[in-house]
Amino acid sequence: MSHPEKIGKYPIVRTLGEGAMGVVYEAFDPIIRRPLAIKTIRRALIESEQSGAAAVARFKTEAQAAGGLAHPGIASVYEYGEDDQCAYIAMEFVSGNTLREYISRKTRFAEEDVLSIMMQLLDALGFAHTRKVLHRDIKPANLMITRDGRLKVTDFGIARVEANGVTLEGAVIGTPGYMAPEQFSGDHIDHRVDLYAAAASLYQVLTGQLPFSGSLEQVMYKTMMGEPKPPSQVEGAAHWRHFDDVVMRGLAKERDQRYESAAQFREALAALAQQPIGDTISEHTLIMERVRPDPAGRTPSAIFAGTQRPTSATGSAARTASQPFGSQAGSMPTTMDPPIGWDPAVLLQIENRLARHIGPMAKVLVRRAARETTDLSVLHDRLAAHLGTHSERTEFLGAPSLAASRTGTRFASHPSELPGDPPVGTLVAEAPSLGGAEPVTQALLDHAAQVLAARIGPIARVLVKRAGAQAMSRSAFCTSLARLAADSTDPKTLLAELQRMPVKG
Secondary structure (H helix, E strand, C coil): CCCEEEEEEEEEEEEEEECCCEEEEEECCCHHHHHEEEEEEHHHHHHCCCCHHHHHHHHHHHHHHHCCCCCCCCCCEEEEEEEECCEEEEEEEECCHHHHHHHHHCCCCCCCHHHHHHHHHHHHHHHHHCCCCCCCCCCCHHEEEECCCCCCEECCCCCCCCCCCCCCCCCCCCCCCCCCHHHHHCCCCCCCCHHHHHHHHHHHHCCCCCCCCCCCHHHHHHHHHHCCCCCHHHCCCHHHHHHHHHHHHHCCCHHHCCCCCHHCCCCHHHCCCCCCCCCCCCHHHHHCCCCCCCCCCCCCHHHCCCCECCCCCCCEEEECCCCCCCCCCCCCCCCCCCCCCCCCHHHHHHHHHHHHHHHHHHHHHHHHCCCCCCCCCCCCCHCCCHHHCCHHHHHEEECCCHHHCCCEEECCCCCCCCCCCCCCCCCCCCCCCCCCCCCCCCHHEEEEHHHHHHCCCCCCHHHHHHHHHHCCCCHHHHHHHHHCCCCCCHHHHHHHHHHHHHCCC
């Protein structure tokens, strides 16, 4: 399907998402010169007698509700408009991931991050409520976590604006699992439906599941007639016991038994904090990485010792990456030491360039990408993918220091530097023109494939080809191949055998 080059006055940069209702684009405001998102409804749907009026009403509701809320925790709406192709809303471009995506990845949130998420959410809701705007569909899918760790509430499409009676009649007013009993029963609703949904979202962050689940009918019945079990009674979440009372009050069936306001809910959570609550979510939660098997055979607790905050009970690191989902202190640690095979000065230079666009997270992203490749060109491309706009990517990749490095330079370490080993040599930059570097020959590739195939089978040729494409010298090739094969065979033994291969062929 073809897409327009322009909507309203906004040139289209790329498609962000597409569904039955319409398309969301990244666009550019040529007057203010900023990126933005354009949310559209297809013209055919607008002209449909059955659903067109409701679709347009939803869009106008979102524009009126969010458009009047100028708050850092609420995605801004700039303009509502219609043209020959669609109806559209121009809104703030938010780059990041939804809270639902973190939950689906089974993120182990540290307590300080749980509290930061909720404080930011309740601040935004409190602001909206004081202006008589109810969201009515608070859930993790509508909570964006930006790249600098800030939360943004999105999608006011079924909001209710009490001040002027703007609402969307006849629509499903919420998402089952997050809806308060009065939303199912059709009773009068007020701001406390948003606080109920916030408590249900908190329950899901702590436990990985909703207070009630099942079919629509089952969720409706349980919400109106049953009681959820406290978060600490969910398997793997016993350490959240001190949150039970706060969460259960937020989920009370009777609205008068819930918190009177977002501020009161916020105060109850703040009372649980053992340390100051940050106004952003920590870097190691933002950049989630799966724990890979350690070549040295160390346990997760040995690898991550010193990264966990002490508990009041023991004064030692009590929880590690081996904990079940929902770990209180177990956000994935991020190793910040320079990855083996790279010159720290070069990585620092790249970090500084990237930080101009995304801030402190640049350090985490660079180190993560550098652990996965020794090819500068690949590294730059992977980092550029994290930038939200075409202009940012072009500026980053076009920087003189980076452009020069994309001509084929590679960085190699001493052959014995493998994961888990201390550095034994100075990291050096190698280019094709440097003398004294033994080249990667076809005989070397064939010999490596034969030796490795005897250990791990036919996949050996794939790994050899990959290592050969990345390396500019025999030394770099041997190190790269040993690292790639580390999950299937002992890298030190393999490296020793690779070093005995013929140099020329």
